[in-house]
Amino acid sequence: MRRAAFLALCIGLAIAFAALGVWQVERRAWKLDLIQRVNARVAAAPANPPSRADWPRVTAERDEYRRVQMRGVFLGDRQTLVQAVTELGPGWWVVTPLKTDEGVILVNRGFAPGDRAAAATPPSGPVLVTGLVRMTEPRGGFLRANDPAADRWYSRDVSAIARARGLAGAAPFFVDADATPNPGGYPVGGLTVIAFRNAHLAYALTWFGLAGLSLFGARLILRAGGRRPAADQDIAPGR
Numbered sequence: 001m002r003r004a005a006f007l008a009l010c011i012g013l014a015i016a017f018a019a020l021g022v023w024q025v026e027r028r029a030w031k032l033d034l035i036q037r038v039n040a041r042v043a044a045a046p047a048n049p050p051s052r053a054d055w056p057r058v059t060a061e062r063d064e065y066r067r068v069q070m071r072g073v074f075l076g077d078r079q080t081l082v083q084a085v086t087e088l089g090p091g092w093w094v095v096t097p098l099k100t101d102e103g104v105i106l107v108n109r110g111f112a113p114g115d116r117a118a119a120a121t122p123p124s125g126p127v128l129v130t131g132l133v134r135m136t137e138p139r140g141g142f143l144r145a146n147d148p149a150a151d152r153w154y155s156r157d158v159s160a161i162a163r164a165r166g167l168a169g170a171a172p173f174f175v176d177a178d179a180t181p182n183p184g185g186y187p188v189g190g191l192t193v194i195a196f197r198n199a200h201l202a203y204a205l206t207w208f209g210l211a212g213l214s215l216f217g218a219r220l221i222l223r224a225g226g227r228r229p230a231a232d233q234d235i236a237p238g239r
Contacts (some may be wrong), residue, residue: 001164002095003179006217010215010217013210014214014215014218015209015211017208017210018207020056021206021211024201024207025204026042028042028181028201031198031200038064038194041132042067043067044066044067044147045067046069047069048068048070049066049068049102049175052103053124055087058107058133058173060135061071064133064171065133065192066193068130068132068175069130070100071100071101071126072097072100072125072130073126074097074099074123074124075097075098076121076122077095078165078167079097079157080161080165081095081105081117081158082108082155083141083153084200086111088188090112090116091112091116092114092117093110093111095107095108096109096110098175102171104128104170104171104175104221105174105175106161106162106167106170106175108176108189109177109179109182109187110186111186111187111189112188113186116186116187116207117186120186130180131176131189132176132178134156134173134176135173136158137155137157137158138157138159140155141163142154145158148161148163152162158171158172158173158175177189177190178234191209
């Protein structure tokens with residue numbers, strides 16, 4: 001009875017582990033397709049950003065990292081500094097609303113170190129901005145929540161920033177500006193990090209390996225069950 005229970009457990013585990021391995025293979029295929037699509041978006045010629053009518057339907061899967069170009073006027077008096085750590089060191093993302101024909105779109109104009117952020121004022125008059133569509137970041141930074149009342153920002157939470165700056169009806173996404181130089185050298189754009197963790201193959205091999213070990217355990221149980229105890233074996237007659 002105990003042997004049968006162990007055998008059923010091993011077979012059940014083998015099926016479960018194999019299913020998890022197949023799931024990881026499918027996840028890997030999805031991730032590779034996503035990486036390919038994102039790379040194509042980044043390399044494509046800039047297009048118009050999603051229209052106002054499409055804003056409710058903007059999604060990360062369909063729109064994030066899409067390369068866009070838009071014209072408008074910066075609202076410099078409603079600029080927001082968001083704490084950042086980049087390859088250039090610690091400092092701030094300089095997030096400035098851009099008033100376009102479609103409405104207000106927040107633009108992450110780039111990075112500025114602490115001693116330069118306050119002076120990173122946007123140009124006046126009409127501008128042309130090229131960059132990548134990014135999704136809002138409502139969860140704050142690592143172990144730090146945004147504090148709008150104190151004007152402390154650790155993530156680019158579009159909705160919260162728009163409320164704090166009186167930008168009703170702003171787009172639900174923001175745009176990371178490209179590396180086009182800004183007057184005075186700051187902020188520095190074009191620092192978007194595009195990286196997707198893709199360890200699905202390793203996970204799949206692990207699950208399939210565990211499935212194999214479970215089947216090996218089942219085989220050992222079956223072999224042990226096929227042996228007769230020594231006391232039950234026929235004793236050969238003596239000569």
